[in-house]
Amino acid sequence: MSPWRPVLGVPACLVAVAAHAGAPADAPTDPHPDDAALAIEVTALMDEVAALRGLAFHAPVPVLLADPDAAAAALLAEDLDTDAQRELAILGRTLKVMRAAPDGFDARAGIEAVLRESLGGYYDLERRELVLVRRPGAFAGPRLDPDSDDRPVATHELTHALQDQALGLWALSQRDYDAGDAQFAVQALIEGDATHLMLRASMGEDAPKLDRLNTEALAAATMATQDSWTPALRALPRLLGDTLVLPYTAGTLFVHEVRRSGGSAAVDALYTHPPLSSEQVLHPARWLAGNAVPRLVTPDGLDRALGKGWTEVDRDTLGEVGVRAWLATLGVDDVTAGLVADGWGGDTLVLLEHPDAPDVGGWVSTWDTVDDAIQLIQALDGVAAVVAGDWTVVRKGPTVAVTFDLRGPARQHVLRALLRSDLTSLTSLDQVSRPLPDPRPPWPDAP
Secondary structure, rough: OEEEEEEEOOOOOOOOOEEOOOOOOOOOOOOOHHHHHHHHHHHHOOOHHHHHHHOOOOOOOEEEEHHHHHHHHHHHHOOOHHHHHHHHHHHHHHHHOEEEEEOOOOOOHHHHHHHHHHOOOEOOOOOOOEEEEOOOOOOOOOOOOEEEEEEEHHHHHHHHHHHHHHHHHHHHEEEEEOOHHHHHHHHHHHHHHHHHHHHHHHOOHHHHHHOOOOOHHHHHOOOHHHHOOOHHOOOHHHHHHHHHHHHHHHHHHHHHHHHOOOHHHHHHHOOOOOOOOOOHHHHHHHHHHOOOOOEEEEOOHHHHOOOOOOEEEEEOOOOOHHHHHHHHHHOOOOOHHHHHHHHHHEEEEEEEEEOOEEEEEEEEEEOOHHHHHHHHHHHHHHHHHHHHOEEEEEEEEOEEEEEEEEHHHHHHHHHHHHHHEEEEOOOHHHHOEEEOOOOOOOOOOOO
């Protein structure tokens, strides 16, 4: 599964909003008297955004205003296509098997609550237009309020438009992903780039000081804990919440470190050779040194191992970010969860179904060292599902296999299949995704 990653509303810590990659329904409601004047003010920011990023726009960016309910409804329309509905349903089932969400968790409702509560705006890739959300205290008048988040949000969204026009955003973001962790890494690049520029713009003449700030100092100044999340975001399962927020926070630090090492040109080059795992995003020094090549873990035959009637529903990659959040959800303290996940080398999670039985699953992971694999097993030893015998955990060298809700001979068959997984180095986005055609007309020549 390539987890369905919707447009994220504004995290309280960074006022960041995402580039939307689909074709939402019409968001703007009845025109407000101030819309035209406000759109002109936002458009006037284009020159500043282009100058700060060192790139040029090819064409104007239409600016539209919408109220929160209309924007959320447009992004999460009732008539979501069949694939999106299926992915949302699979997400809920997968989280349940992993004990990462309560019974009855509704992924769609949870995400919609985040959008309605926090969405500040989005860039619509298909329509090439910027939609800003008018709410009390945000885009509420004919001018950008200097005491509000109007300017940062507009700057962030215009950066997405610039990425689209100058860096080929469609080709990078619009892909059919097999590995959610690789999709997370790409999203972290896109959102980290936009958030970093937003921070530089907010500093005005002091923007060069940001480039001289080391990454640890920037992290201390900008990173936020779950305590700063909005109520709807805190209500999401940790695994989902982290994968929504961290592209902005960790992505900003990743882009900052790359920019410090090679300037804007090094960041531009990421759009051709992007990070491929959350580990690379979380540890940019490893990425820059070439020391964080993930392994592509490919199990085969789990459905056959279970017997007649079983089929594979989906498979995905948790990555370092996912493993850390999952362990924390299971009751492992955050420090230990982070230390364990730091040894991640690659993984695959498989969900299986039968018409007459509850869902089951298997997870196989490879670790940097045998000691790292042992740390994972020790962390899982106290988990209730392991203690109760619902999950089984085994290790072979640096590889760890886990079965979810399997007992009897079938459990052993699946464990053997997991431990026989093929391991290859992941060095290209094409190994875990396929590009989707861009139906839009080409951009005009840059002015």
